[in-house]
Amino acid sequence: xxxxxxxxxxxxxxxxxxxxxxxxxxxxxxxxxxxxxxxxxxxxxxxxxxxxxxxxxxxxxxxxxxxxxxxxxxxxxxxxxxxxxxxxxxxxxxxxxxxxxxxxxxxxxxxxxxxxxxxxxxxxxxxxxxxxxxxxxxxxxxxxxxxxxxxxxxxxxxxxxxxxxxxxxxxxxxxxxxxxxxxxxxxxxxxxxxxxxxxxxxxxxxxxxxxxxxxxxxxxxxxxxxxxxxxxxxxxxxxxxxxxxxxxxxxxxxxxxxxxxxxxxxxxxxxxxxxxxxxxxxxxxxxxxxxxxxxxxxxxxxxxxxxxxxxxxxxxxxxxxxxxxx
Ligand code: ADP
Ligand code: MG
Numbered sequence: 592x593x594x595x596x597x598x599x600x601x602x603x604x605x606x607x608x609x610x611x612x613x614x615x616x617x618x619x620x621x622x623x624x625x626x627x628x629x630x631x632x633x634x635x636x637x638x639x640x641x642x643x644x645x646x647x648x649x650x651x652x653x654x655x656x657x658x659x660x661x662x663x664x665x666x667x668x669x670x671x672x673x674x675x676x677x678x679x680x681x682x683x684x685x686x687x688x689x690x691x692x693x694x695x696x697x698x699x700x701x702x703x704x705x706x707x708x709x710x711x712x713x714x715x716x717x718x719x720x721x722x723x724x725x726x727x728x729x730x731x732x733x734x735x736x737x738x739x740x741x742x743x744x745x746x747x748x749x750x751x752x753x754x755x756x757x758x759x760x761x762x763x764x765x766x767x768x769x770x771x772x773x774x775x776x777x778x779x780x781x782x783x784x785x786x787x788x789x790x791x792x793x794x795x796x797x798x799x800x801x802x803x804x805x806x807x808x809x810x811x812x813x814x815x816x817x818x819x820x821x822x823x824x825x826x827x828x829x830x831x832x833x834x835x836x837x838x839x840x841x842x843x844x845x846x847x848x849x850x851x852x853x854x855x856x857x858x859x860x861x862x863x864x865x866x867x868x869x870x871x872x873x874x875x876x877x878x879x880x881x882x883x884x885x886x887x888x889x890x891x892x893x894x895x896x897x898x899x900x901x902x903x904x905x906x907x908x909x910x911x912x913x914x915x916x917x
Pocket of ligand 1 (some may be wrong): 599621717
């Protein structure tokens with residue numbers, strides 16, 4: 592058991608304390624004062640996002656502390672990636688049932704490990720006692736006017752997806768069924784990959800982008816709706832991981848891929864003239880990208896199996912609704 596100040600001291604020790612002068616990362620003053628002081632490059636806009644993870648809602652209660660740390664930052668970096676922003680700084684608000692030094696060290700292994708990989712400095716936060724909850728804000732940088740928004744898609748644009756959607760939802764379905772579950776799928780649930788490099792590479796190539804957190808169709812609806820368009824995807828074109836294909840029959844798999852949450856892949860719209868540029872963006876960022884559909888005039892999203900329309904069993908996770916339909 593450690594007190595709040597011991598925990599903060601430990602976080603500060605591992606994340607780095609204040610600097611005398613702004614480092615190359617723009618941090619003038621980090622953890623340890625009343626607030627952080629950050630130096631913004633003159634030719635950049637600040638992109639800010641916040642996401643909270645609550646135990647039992649956003650991760651299974653048996654999730655390892657290092658995975659909770661990873662995921663709390665990953666879901667936030669995913670939002671920056673969907674804007675095409677380059678991560679710079681983050682803050683961390685932790686509510687913990689007990690001041691457990693072992694738990695915090697494991698948590699920081701996941702959190703700071705991912706932060707380092709994405710060159711994101713932890714510059715402050717808050718530590719309180721209460722039910723386990725982790726709230727993170729991330730701050731990223733983008734050239735003026737260059738951010739990838741949801742509302743820029745045009746009729747005729749291709750719809751693309753990164754990675755292999757459905758893996759996290761497959762892991763959750765297996766966990767709920769109480770079976771052992773596939774380790775490769777569980778890794779996609781516990782340690783989603785923020786598509787930072789892809790988002791940056793898509794600036795000037797994609798018309799619009801969103802990260803898939805609530806389910807592909809639900810989030811695609813947000814993009815299509817913001818752009819005043821309809822969207823159509825071909826289920827047969829969805830990229831599928833070998834683990835997901837092996838674990839589920841086609842009907843369940845399509846439902847997991849089209850409506851399951853927690854993928855943190857990027858779904859984006861780009862003109863058909865930019866197909867080679869999109870493939871190049873995938874190559875330079877070492878991220879698989881697959882074309883899965885098209886934006887059309889009208890409204891609403893639809894999924895098709897060949898020329899047969901498909902009805903999803905759920906439109907994704909709804910925190911305040913009936914929850915997941917399964
Ligand atoms: P105050 O009471 O002035 O808000 P705190 O005691 O809450 O200060 O925090 C002291 C310092 O430690 C601040 O710089 C704050 O940003 C940092 N801090 C507190 N909790 C965390 C945390 N969970 N992660 C990172 N920094 C933290
Ligand atoms: Mg405080």
